[in-house]
Amino acid sequence: MATRLSVLNPAGFPPAVRRQPPAPRLDTLEGKTVYLVDCRFDDSDVFLGQMHAWFAERLPGARTVVKRISSVYLNDDPMTWEEIKARGHAAILGVGH
Amino acid sequence: MTLETKYRVPTVAVHTDKFDRVVRSVAQVNGMPGLRQVFVPQPIMGRTAAELRAYVDGADPITGRPVMQEVLEGLTRPFAEDELGPDAFDRSTPRLVEPDTEDNLHRLFLDNRWTDMLPIVLPTEARVAAMLSATRRQPDEIVGRMRSTHFREPWAYTVEKVAVNAVMAGARPDYFPVILALAATGVTARGSSSSAVAAMAVVNGPVREEIGMNAATGAMGPYNHANATIGRAWGLLSQNGQGGSVPGLSYLGNQGNSYAYNSLTFAENEERSPWEPFHVQHGLPAAASAVSVFSSVRSTAFTLGLREKHWREHVGNLLRGLDPHGPPTLLLDPIAARQFVERGGFVKKAALIDWLHDTALMPAGEYWDYQLVQNYIYPRATFGEEPWATKLRAAPDTLIPMFRREDIHVVVVGGETNGYWRIMGCNYQKTVAVDDWR
Numbered sequence: 231m232a233t234r235l236s237v238l239n240p241a242g243f244p245p246a247v248r249r250q251p252p253a254p255r256l257d258t259l260e261g262k263t264v265y266l267v268d269c270r271f272d273d274s275d276v277f278l279g280q281m282h283a284w285f286a287e288r289l290p291g292a293r294t295v296v297k298r299i300s301s302v303y304l305n306d307d308p309m310t311w312e313e314i315k316a317r318g319h320a321a322i323l324g325v326g327h
Numbered sequence: 328m329t330l331e332t333k334y335r336v337p338t339v340a341v342h343t344d345k346f347d348r349v350v351r352s353v354a355q356v357n358g359m360p361g362l363r364q365v366f367v368p369q370p371i372m373g374r375t376a377a378e379l380r381a382y383v384d385g386a387d388p389i390t391g392r393p394v395m396q397e398v399l400e401g402l403t404r405p406f407a408e409d410e411l412g413p414d415a416f417d418r419s420t421p422r423l424v425e426p427d428t429e430d431n432l433h434r435l436f437l438d439n440r441w442t443d444m445l446p447i448v449l450p451t452e453a454r455v456a457a458m459l460s461a462t463r464r465q466p467d468e469i470v471g472r473m474r475s476t477h478f479r480e481p482w483a484y485t486v487e488k489v490a491v492n493a494v495m496a497g498a499r500p501d502y503f504p505v506i507l508a509l510a511a512t513g514v515t516a517r518g519s520s521s522s523a524v525a526a527m528a529v530v531n532g533p534v535r536e537e538i539g540m541n542a543a544t545g546a547m548g549p550y551n552h553a554n555a556t557i558g559r560a561w562g563l564l565s566q567n568g569q570g571g572s573v574p575g576l577s578y579l580g581n582q583g584n585s586y587a588y589n590s591l592t593f594a595e596n597e598e599r600s601p602w603e604p605f606h607v608q609h610g611l612p613a614a615a616s617a618v619s620v621f622s623s624v625r626s627t628a629f630t631l632g633l634r635e636k637h638w639r640e641h642v643g644n645l646l647r648g649l650d651p652h653g654p655p656t657l658l659l660d661p662i663a664a665r666q667f668v669e670r671g672g673f674v675k676k677a678a679l680i681d682w683l684h685d686t687a688l689m690p691a692g693e694y695w696d697y698q699l700v701q702n703y704i705y706p707r708a709t710f711g712e713e714p715w716a717t718k719l720r721a722a723p724d725t726l727i728p729m730f731r732r733e734d735i736h737v738v739v740v741g742g743e744t745n746g747y748w749r750i751m752g753c754n755y756q757k758t759v760a761v762d763d764w765r
Contacts, residue, residue: 232428232429232430233428233429234426234427234428235426235427235428235429235432235449235451236423236424236426236451236452237423237424237426237432237449237450237451237452238422238423238424238450238451238452238455238487238491239420239421239422239423239424239491240436240441240450240488240491240492240495240563240564240567240568241420241441241488241567241568241570242420242473242482242483242484242488242567242568242569242570243419243420243482243483243484243485243488244356244418244420244480244482244570245480245481245482245483246415246416246418247355247356247357247358247415247416247418248358248414248415249358249359249411249412249413249414249415250328250331250332250357250358250359251332251411252331252332252337252359252361252362252363252406252411253330253331253332253334253335253336253337253338254335254337254405255337255402255403255404255405255406256337256402256403257403258403259399259402259403264402270701270702270705270706271702272370272371272372272698272701272702273371273372273373273374273379274371276371276374276376276379277341277367277371277374277379277382277383279376279379280376280379280380280382280383281383281395281398283380284380284383284384284395288395289399298706299706300706300710301706301707301710301712302702302703302706302707304477304703306329311329311330311333311334311336312334314330314334314336315334315335315336318336319336319337320336320337320338320339320402321330321336321337321338321339322338322339322340322341322398322402323330323338323339323340323341324340324341324342325341325342325343325367325371
């Protein structure tokens with residue numbers, strides 16, 4: 231019978247995971263302001279421009295605002311998040327990658 | 328996720344379909360497994376407005392459902408309890424693997440993607456203890472934390488975990504302080520960028536000779552045991568210490584990168600260099616031993632020597648061959664280094680770096696049109712960050728520097744069999760003293 235070896239596990243130690251509650255959803259987008267947040271990656275601005283046009287044609291009761299993040303997507307952007315919180319009701323972020 | 332959890336704004340994130348596994352994984356480990364995410368086809372880059380409108384009007388390639396229906400539902404449909412995940416879960420890592428035969432353990436390590444797909448040395452307790460004997464540090468001391476990308480949660484690793492991966496790489500115990508210093512940088516050698524990056528490490532000081540590293544002929548591989556296994560240990564520690572480097576899940580490098588096998592680890596040829604050693608430039612005394620690490624190693628350019636008549640133009644051509652987002656680190660054989668002194672009068676390395684900065688010029692219009700400049704530099708310029716804000720004001724035909732001066736570096740390596748030299752497009756990160764880890 232082959233010898234059984236005891237060896238060590240090479241994996242590091244992950245942080246514990248705790249549930250993060252999402253924001254409550256909206257009843258409707260009618261009369262609401264939806265921010266289309268351009269993450270400034272590749273040609274995401276062109277893509278969000280098309281989504282903006284879709285809203286204007288198909289859901290004109292929702293107001294959409296295209297907003298570019300303040301720097302590169304690697305950086306947190308509290309000014310933009312504060313603006314969306316103050317003036318908007320929902321956000322669509324694109325394109326992540 | 329910040330918008331959802333901190334600002335309480337209902338949010339949908341739109342990604343391309345190649346990233347479905349990675350973004351779902353990131354959401355889960357950040358405690359939001361049910362984060363509303365919608366997918367469109369890859370690529371976005373270079374598609375016309377009409378083609379991107381078709382993405383908007385079309386179906387999510389992952390679910391087959393209309394993209395905009397998923398977006399609207401994502402903002403309005405309440406979360407079911409089973410979408411929210413458990414309140415908390417612990418992901419502890421056992422110290423030992425279940426005992427098994429040598430063959431089965433090798434299979435297990437491969438199946439768990441704990442290797443670089445080359446054979447490894449099994450980390451038995453005796454081998455790990457021998458590795459640990461080369462440092463005064465305690466096995467349970469946390470050395471650092473790593474993550475494969477900005478969005479992932481950092482994992483921690485101890486001195487013992489570093490030793491386990493060093494054994495697996497085939498490193499000898501006397502290399503261990505260098506490996507610990509690499510681990511202490513916290514810089515991953517397994518970044519998950521879709522640009523398929525590798526890492527690079529330069530070793531300076533007396534430790535090079537103590538452990539038999541090579542700074543001369545064949546230094547960059549694969550002809551020296553210390554160079555080969557130290558860099559491999561850094562790579563294995565990175566993928567295991569950070570919690571994985573799995574294609575499609577935690578590694579997105581589109582083509583992969585063979586430099587990653589040993590993370591381009593070598594000693595600087597200080598003795599044959601006309602300039603101060605790299606670690607001295609970065610604040611350590613010449614008698615100290617140190618490792619300096621570089622990330623985002625992607626591109627390479629090379630040439631032979633410096634010709635008397637057109638050497639300036641030749642170097643300029645090499646520099647303009649790099650992507651402006653990957654600044655140059657020159658790796659000069661001592662022959663080429665001395666030619667820079669002889670031809671250009673660069674008695675000080677700083678003078679050479681000044682000249683490289685002033686030579687790597689490009690019309691502003693071309694510079695700003697590079698995709699990586701658009702992604703990573705243009706946004707910073709538009710919000711006033713220098714020196715890019717000034718560059719942004721330049722007329723399209725005006726020549727502007729491709730790189731910041733502080734991002735340009737020079738290292739001397741090679742055995743003078745000829746005056747070949749190369750440029751690595753990469754980012755210097757930091758220098759860490761080895762002696763702190765003995």
